[in-house]
Amino acid sequence: MQRIKLRKKLKEPGGPSALSVALSLLLVFFMTMPAMAQSLEKRLNLVYRNTTIHEVIVDLQKKTGVDIAFTEKLGLKNRKVDKLLIKDESLEQVLHRILDPLEVKIIKGTNGLVLIKKDQEKAPGILSGKVLDSDGAGIPGASLRLKQGKVSAVSDSNGAFRISAPSAQDTLLISYLGYATEELAINPSSENLNIILSTAKANTLTELVVVGYGTQKKANLTGSVEVIDAGKLKNRPVVNVSQAMQGTVSGVQFNYGSMGYEPGAKMGIQIRGQGSPFVVIDGTVGDLNDVDPNDIESISVLKDAAASAIYGARAPYGVVLITTKSGSLGKKVAVNFSTNSALSTPIDKPHTLDAYTFVKAMNEMHDNQSVARLFTEETVDRIIKYMKDPSGPQTIPDPGNPKNWATYLLSNGNNDWMDIHFGNGNRTQQNLSVAGGGDNSSYFISAGHTYEKGIMKFGKDDYRRINLNSKLEVKLSDWWKFSSNTRLVQSDRNKPGIDGDYALALHHVLRTHPNQWLVSPNGHYSNLSRIPAMLASSEGTTERSLTQRFATEFKPLKNWDINVDYSIDLPYTDYEKRYLTAYEDRVDGSMSAIQATVPSYITKEKSNTFYNSLNVYTTYRYDLKEDHHFSLMAGYQQESSRRDLLGGLKRELIAPSVPSMTTAIGEMRAYDEMSHWATMGYFARFNYSYRDKYLLEINGRNDGTSIFAKKKRWGYFPSLSAGWNLHKENFWTRVSPYVNTMKIRASWGRLGNQRVAAYQDLPLLAIEPSLNWILNGGRPAYTTGPNLINPNLTWESSESTDLGIEMSFLKQRLNFVLDVYQRMTFNRLGPAKALPAVLGATVPKENNSELRTRGWDLSLSWKDKIGDFSYGISALLSDYQSVVTKYNNPTGILSTDYVGKNIGEIWGYETVGLIRTAEDADRINKSKSQSFISAQTWRTGDVEYRDLNGDGKVNQGMGTLTDPGDRRIIGNSTPRYQYALNLNASYKNFDISVFFQGIGKRDYWLSGNMFWGFNAWNQTSLFPHHLDYYRDTEGSTYSGLGINTDAYYPRPYSDNAQYRKNQQNQTRYLQSGAYIRLKNLQLGYSLPKTWISKIGLQKARIFISGENLWTKSSITKGFDPETASLGEYGSGKNMFVQAVYAAGLNVSF
Amino acid sequence: MKTNIYAYWVFLLFTVTALSSCKKDYLERNPLTQISNDEYWKTATDLDKYILQFYTTFPVIESVGTYTGLTSWDAVRGADTQISGTASTMWNGARTPVTSGGNWTWTDIRNVNVFFENYRKCKDPFHRYQQYVGEAHFFKAKFYFDKVLTYGDVPWYNKPLSMDSEELYKARDSRSLVVDSILSNLDQAVTHLSSLKTVAGGSNRLSKEAALLFKSRVALFEGSWQKYHRGTEFATAGADPNKYFRIAKQAAEELMKPEYKTGIYNNSAPNEDYNRMFSLxxxxANPEVLLWKKFDRTQNLSHSYQIYVSDRTAGISVTMEQIQQYLDKTGAPYDYLTLAKTVKGNKFLTKIAQDCDPRLSQLIWIPNMLMWDNSYGKGTFGKPFLDKSGEYLNNTGFQIKKGNDPKDPQAGSGVAWNTNSITSSIIFRYAEVLLNYAEATAELGETVDYERSINLLRRRSGMPAFVANTDPYKNRYADYGYTISNELHEIRRERAVELAAEGFRYDDLRRWAAHKLMLGKRPKGYPLDQSEWTGQKINYQVDNDGLIDPYVKQLPSGYQFNPRRDYLECIPTNEITLNTNLKQNPGW
Structure with missing residues (x-):
């Protein structure tokens, strides 16, 4: 049956090739060469009456199982046979008997027989060769077809093929699932062809795209789904998938966590400005960053509600589907190895001021404040002396306490703490994989290792990950397949344990004064250098996850599939902090414990999770004649998870070399945390396509979750989408030379969001372990007041509409995709209606507001090949904005949301400038126009704010929308116009790719000492650019840097009551976060085959690759546009952005 | 198609397995580590654990002021007796309206009302949880008193509000009503709380004694407020100050009865006892302390007090205004300013320490005093830290010592971030009751029994008995802008001396409407002796009396307190926007 269908397709030129590709793949499984030889020899005994030769051959084919290819041109349908008697004859004999008189020649092909007209056979060429993948491994089961000759063949288990070419001049089409179809012109001299299929499939509409619970032809997609080419993620010296994905998908935002570019930094992902997407790895929920980028076959990003609706409430913010590589049946063993090593170095690392300039600036700040100078003349003199002769001591015995070294204000060193603490890091990655398959089973096994050492010079600061992945697929019979997938990933993150907190370590280092001594005259590091504590203490987190998935697929009937899969995920986290006593020296050379590190302690936390999920779903396809294709999928899912954390702390370690709870003798504490949840869902999808021209898809999912109260637990989430392939219409033929393909699609869908904290419907009392109060010798446990609850809490839901247009031009070399979307979030959970504070409790969230997000994603790509030179350009551009459309804020108070608020809005004053003259300052002081901001005296060099509403006072009015006083919206922190540009080219054995990424518009309001430089005396971080502050007095030996009235920064003060007057949110100091960055540049060279084949290699490529090599941004120095606002202790206090220089090697054999 | 029969079987098997596992209550997952309100409140222990949370609301060493807690609280909030490096915004008129926050948080009041709403569910006999009911009454009174101190009139709530309560939008109740309710709560507290002799937890736990002390404090505050603010917008029309003075007196007299466990810390060492008590x-075992907070390093509860009364100053200094309150050793007023014209610097400090009330040299450092004598070596006080800044700064010459113990292992530690001190933090001490008693009685015009009150304190410090002196110098430091009797002057002066640097002055100045003490003036330091600072540059100017004038640049026209506004705080403007029935305080 299947074989007849194949022939039908052969007879009709054109038609969808994906089906034939799929079927020819099946042929390989069912028909092997020895089988055919047997069939040809098999003796036949048959009688035919009143029939045609065509029907005889069709029947013989059925009976022998031998594939016989022929075209209608032979006219066999017209050759009638009254009676044909076959007695103990082989198929070959029979065919010769009936066809020889008709001048039809029989050619033995690789997998069957081909019938051709004798007179056409001018040059009876047999083409042979091999179909290979880009790694040089043979591709079995690839389908080959001659365009004019209408002859087809399939490659064997080694990728070798033979095909008879009836005509000397023809085009050979080679296709295989998942690879781009190749076209090859053949001529009489063609022989021993080696055809390499490329996985780059952006231009083909026949490729299959992984969607929720199945695959779909790209041409038939009606939702907004974007596929990331795995090639773009390869060979990047980045440590995880999220870093590699940045800039590869249009409309997806990536951002760093609060620690910036720390080792192993996982980037947060948001699709279209929403929350983090639901990540499914090979059918199981997982963490994107737990996958080795080398193991990835493809990534599908489901951007609109129609595409992600099948995952219902688990996927309110879109879905990322990762498919890892697999082996395939009958494929020879392919081994791949890749490695790279890299050096990383901070870009734009600021430098600390020299100590003398620093102390003069600090003293000037204190002069401004009319308080005592911070550094005495004696100290300043010592600093000057030390800078002239750095061989002298960096400090003196503390005059008030002569046993100790003087610190802080009395220290006279000259240290660049940025150079002392931050140097270069390094990275290395290896991945080895083995893939292949036999007759009934296939396998893929891989192991990966990733290591990154951070740029901190002291203390541990690194990240290591090991990935082990194995996939096994067994074909038990024609109708039953079974597969097993095991993934193990372990990551280790080590941080210096200073003051118990990595973020604090950064905060401390960034504000250490340059005069602070590094090494005492005795030769020991100072406590304030933070080095002793960094070296003594450490904090390590090991995350381990073992995922096991069993899946099985039945085909009870031809068009009916049933899938059942069961997965278990066992994430395990092991956290250990060793907080050991560190020492610094005293004047007499004795070492004394640094008080903050006493008592030492060890704390451990171990958490186990048991997650399991069951999916049962079934698909039935039905074709009504040739034109109507229906498909129905329905299924059930349940999942549950339970987490159990056990933690403990014990103080006073006896021996630092043996840090354990057993070897500690002090206070002991133990605690646990347990949580569990479950979901259940029923889902269904209906697809209809009319000649692949009109497409319709309906999804629905009924979801239940344990998060909500019993009666609010279930939600129903439908979606509807439709598409129209215009290029399949007859009228398109006139346009098709210019616009090759064009599809319009529209979708609508509703999604729920169950990602809210559990038990918000229950008034709960928190039980806290130890009160900040000692009673009867101990710190008692206590409870706190129950939270206020909202029993009506239910699903937040969103409705998304998406309009998409996909076009290709110029022989499909230019592709264009544009999506325009709107997402309405209803019943939005958010800060509830503002209530008077006398309520005395946090107002529980309510489902009371609405948010509208509108945006568009554009992608444009060009790909061409000129001789040996092939190149491609792809560009992505996207934008969105969110507006609050409903909010219960009748007074329009600005401290919460209000209707019409653009998310990201920054309110602030308009800056007139710095006050330049004493008259201006007098005017402001006399009129008290700025007394709302500060009642302190305003001086020259302070900021003058504009009185926008002309009432003579600069203030916040009622703080409402109708009376905002003199504040207005001065900017918006939402990143706008995010773009990426990827250029790649290859010539012969050389390849290059250049990848730019950036943001078109974004505002930052930065605060704290990293931005302002000056702050309270011990919170000041001065870098050279901060010296551009207002000064109107001459400098002296001990204070001040000389007049600078045309300054950028205002007059500095040391006290919050004073400096806050100049640090109000305002236009003058608003920063632009727009940037363009050369994210990656890669140069590769593939060693010539002739060399490497001698040592048994299929392929070997060496490359160099660089990350963050160049950036253009107008943001103030010391900040990076990607991480400026981050930092647990203030803007910019995160790990510096780094450039990475790597070299690597890919080998396959 | 025969083989497909198996497929059906296998599918059926899977389906049955799948469906059998989807139990009816699959989605029912109750909290595993939290307890719901309905399951709580069953036993006396539940009530105990709930009420404990409020103990951390007392102002103590690590919760208020700078690193020395209560000792620096007055400087942080604003007073004439103590200052920090920068003038307090309370007194310089530089305060600005606030949009949200401040002290207008109502979480504690809500949580204590939750207790009242639920405690009757307790199944244990009442006597098992009576202490906790008493504590709840006490804390409700305390939380409301904090509100009255800050805002005057505030809305009174008897139950936890819900989101749709109409009471959210009610107007403020008059402070008289609120204070009467506070006093009634305190009566309940006195009734239900155990006495110090029996309470489990001793003086780390609230007792009848503590409640009585607090009652006298509240009533004295309200009586003085209504009396001295009478006729202004801050007073309540028709309020009777004497009613509150009487309550204050009665509460104090009750506590002065012998059946209560009270006393004065007196080891007959007049030059040490006063200071030593604060260093314990x-x-x-100290009968004077009715409630205190204990610290213990092995319990990870400690602070940095000792380092800031030895090696450093926490940036806080005592002013000449405080020093002038001290009588000489004979109990007579002392002419500090005349002395300052001739005797300066260290000599001045040494001289006044010799001549005056021993509590003076237990409050501030005098040259050559031992600062620490422990593993950090031995340190003595050379001269005030006038040349230093930040947390080392002293800008008056009067540098705080109160609470220092040279033998304390943490005293003198020059090591940064030292938080290993475990010096106790006194919350209520009996001395205050005696001063409250004397003041309330004097305000009522009744006879004060000094032998049973103030003289106990004087005797500890070796001072003669109380005499209502005519103080020839009182206008220098005690010009309240209105006349008070010599007796009341002396009582207030005694209060300033005994309770120096304990965080009382800020509220005392407000209840006495004492803005005249500071308005247009600047706090002063000691007479500077430039010869002691040759070679060391110090930035201080001196005034006509030769006293350090630390704020001369910051406050050229002196403090600009606004007497028609600054006695009460601004109600956050957002709250007035949200509740239009809420009226703003005067002047804001």
């Missing part, structure tokens, strides 16, 4: 890490 354990007050459980």
């Amino acid at each position: 890490s354990d007050q459980s």
Whole structure:
């Protein structure tokens, strides 16, 4: 049956090739060469009456199982046979008997027989060769077809093929699932062809795209789904998938966590400005960053509600589907190895001021404040002396306490703490994989290792990950397949344990004064250098996850599939902090414990999770004649998870070399945390396509979750989408030379969001372990007041509409995709209606507001090949904005949301400038126009704010929308116009790719000492650019840097009551976060085959690759546009952005 | 198609397995580590654990002021007796309206009302949880008193509000009504709380004694407020100050009865006892302390007090205004300013320490005093830290010592971030009751029994008995802008001396409407002796009396307190926007 269908397709030129590709793949499984030889020899005994030769051959084919290819041109349908008697004859004999008189020649092909007209056979060429993948491994089961000759063949288990070419001049089409179809012109001299299929499939509409619970032809997609080419993620010296994905998908935002570019930094992902997407790895929920980028076959990003609706409430913010590589049946063993090593170095690392300039600036700040100078003349003199002769001591015995070294204000060193603490890091990655398959089973096994050492010079600061992945697929019979997938990933993150907190370590280092001594005259590091504590203490987190998935697929009937899969995920986290006593020296050379590190302690936390999920779903396809294709999928899912954390702390370690709870003798504490949840869902999808021209898809999912109260637990989430392939219409033929393909699609869908904290419907009392109060010798446990609850809490839901247009031009070399979307979030959970504070409790969230997000994603790509030179350009551009459309804020108070608020809005004053003259300052002081901001005296060099509403006072009015006083919206922190540009080219054995990424518009309001430089005396971080502050007095030996009235920064003060007057949110100091960055540049060279084949290699490529090599941004120095606002202790206090220089090697054999 | 029969079987098997596992209550997952309100409140222990949370609301060493807690609280909030490096915004008129926050948080009041709403569910006999009911009454009174101190009139709530309560939008109740309710709560507290002799936890736990003390404090505050603010917008029309003075007196007299466990810390060492009491890490045997907070390094509860009364100053200094309150050793007023014209610097400090009330040299450092004598070596006080800044700064010459113990292992530690001190933090001490008693009685015009009150304090410090002196110098430091009797002057002066640097002055100045003490003036330091600072540059100017004038640049026209506004705080403007029935305080 299947074989007849194949022939039908052969007879009709054109038609969808994906089906034939799929079927020819099946042929390989069912028909092997020895089988055919047997069939040809098999003796036949048959009688035919009143029939045609065509029907005889069709029947013989059925009976022998031998594939016989022929075209209608032979006219066999017209050759009638009254009676044909076959007695103990082989198929070959029979065919010769009936066809020889008709001048039809029989050619033995690789997998069957081909019938051709004798007179056409001018040059009876047999083409042979091999179909290979880009790694040089043979591709079995690839389908080959001659365009004019209408002859087809399939490659064997080694990728070798033979095909008879009836005509000397023809085009050979080679296709295989998942690879781009190749076209090859053949001529009489063609022989021993080696055809390499490329996985780059952006231009083909026949490729299959992984969607929720199945695959779909790209041409038939009606939702907004974007596929990331795995090639773009390869060979990047980045440590995880999220870093590699940045800039590869249009409309997806990536951002760093609060620690910036720390080792192993996982980037947060948001699709279209929403929350983090639901990540499914090979059918199981997982963490994107737990996958080795080398193991990835493809990534599908489901951007609109129609595409992600099948995952219902688990996927309110879109879905990322990762498919890892697999082996395939009958494929020879392919081994791949890749490695790279890299050096990383901070870009734009600021430098600390020299100590003398620093102390003069600090003293000037204190002069401004009319308080005592911070550094005495004696100290300043010592600093000057030390800078002239750095061989002298960096400090003196503390005059008030002569046993100790003087610190802080009395220290006279000259240290660049940025150079002392931050140097270069390094990275290395290896991945080895083995893939292949036999007759009934296939396998893929891989192991990966990733290591990154951070740029901190002291203390541990690194990240290591090991990935082990194995996939096994067994074909038990024609109708039953079974597969097993095991993934193990372990990551280790080590941080210096200073003051118990990595973020604090950064905060401390960034504000250490340059005069602070590094090494005492005795030769020991100072406590304030933070080095002793960094070296003594450490904090390590090991995350381990073992995922096991069993899946099985039945085909009870031809068009009916049933899938059942069961997965278990066992994430395990092991956290250990060793907080050991560190020492610094005293004047007499004795070492004394640094008080903050006493008592030492060890704390451990171990958490186990048991997650399991069951999916049962079934698909039935039905074709009504040739034109109507229906498909129905329905299924059930349940999942549950339970987490159990056990933690403990014990103080006073006896021996630092043996840090354990057993070897500690002090206070002991133990605690646990347990949580569990479950979901259940029923889902269904209906697809209809009319000649692949009109497409319709309906999804629905009924979801239940344990998060909500019993009666609010279930939600129903439908979606509807439709598409129209215009290029399949007859009228398109006139346009098709210019616009090759064009599809319009529209979708609508509703999604729920169950990602809210559990038990918000229950008034709960928190039980806290130890009160900040000692009673009867101990710190008692206590409870706190129950939270206020909202029993009506239910699903937040969103409705998304998406309009998409996909076009290709110029022989499909230019592709264009544009999506325009709107997402309405209803019943939005958010800060509830503002209530008077006398309520005395946090107002529980309510489902009371609405948010509208509108945006568009554009992608444009060009790909061409000129001789040996092939190149491609792809560009992505996207934008969105969110507006609050409903909010219960009748007074329009600005401290919460209000209707019409653009998310990201920054309110602030308009800056007139710095006050330049004493008259201006007098005017402001006399009129008290700025007394709302500060009642302190305003001086020259302070900021003058504009009185926008002309009432003579600069203030916040009622703080409402109708009376905002003199504040207005001065900017918006939402990143706008995010773009990426990827250029790649290859010539012969050389390849290059250049990848730019950036943001078109974004505002930052930065605060704290990293931005302002000056702050309270011990919170000041001065870098050279901060010296551009207002000064109107001459400098002296001990204070001040000389007049600078045309300054950028205002007059500095040391006290919050004073400096806050100049640090109000305002236009003058608003920063632009727009940037363009050369994210990656890669140069590769593939060693010539002739060399490497001698040592048994299929392929070997060496490359160099660089990350963050160049950036253009107008943001103030010391900040990076990607991480400026981050930092647990203030803007910019995160790990510096780094450039990475790597070299690597890919080998396959 | 025969083989497909198996497929059906296998599918059926899977389906049955799948469906059998989807139990009816699959989605029912109750909290595993939290307890719901309905399951709580069953036993006396539940009530105990709930009420404990409020103990951390007392102002103590690590919760208020700078690193020395209560000792620096007055400087941080604003007073004439103590200052920090920068003038307090309370007194310089530089305060600005606030949009949200401040002290207008109502979480504690809500949580204590939750207790009242639920405690009757307790199944244990009442006597098992009576202490906790008493504590709840006490804390409700305390939380409301904090509100009255800050805002005057505030809305009174008897139950936890819900989101749709109409009471959210009610107007403020008059402070008289609120204070009467506070006093009634305190009566309940006195009734239900155990006495110090029996309470489990001793003086680390609230007792009848503590409640009585607090009652006298509240009533004295309200009586003085209504009396001295009478006729202004801050007073309540028709309020009777004497009613509150009487309550204050009665509460204090009750506590002065012998059946209560009270007393004065007196080891017959007049030059040490007063200071030593504040340096103790354990007050459980001290009859004077009615409530205190204990610290213990092995329990990870400690602070940095000792380092800031030895090696550093926490940036806080005592002013000449405080020093002038001290009588000489004979109990007579002392002419500090005349002395300052001739005797300066260290000599001045040494001289006044010799001549005056021993509590003076237990409050501030005098040259050559031992600062620390422990593993950090031995340190003595050379001269005030005038040349230093930040947390080392002293800008008056009067540098705080109160609470220092040279033998304390943490005293003199020059090591940064030292939080290993375990010096106790006194919350209520009996001395205050005696001063409250004397003041309330004097305000009522009744006879004060000094032998049973103030003289107990004087005797500890070796001072003669109380006499209502005519103080020839009182206008220098005690010009309240209105006349008070010599007796009341002396009582207030005694209060300033005994309770110096304990965080009382800020509220005392407000209840006495004492803005005249500071308006247009600047706090002063000691007479500077430039010869002691040759070679060391110090930035201080001196005034006509030769006294350090630390704020001369910051406050050229002196403090600009606004007497028609600054006695009460601004109600956050957002709250007035949200509740239009809420009226703003005067002047804001």
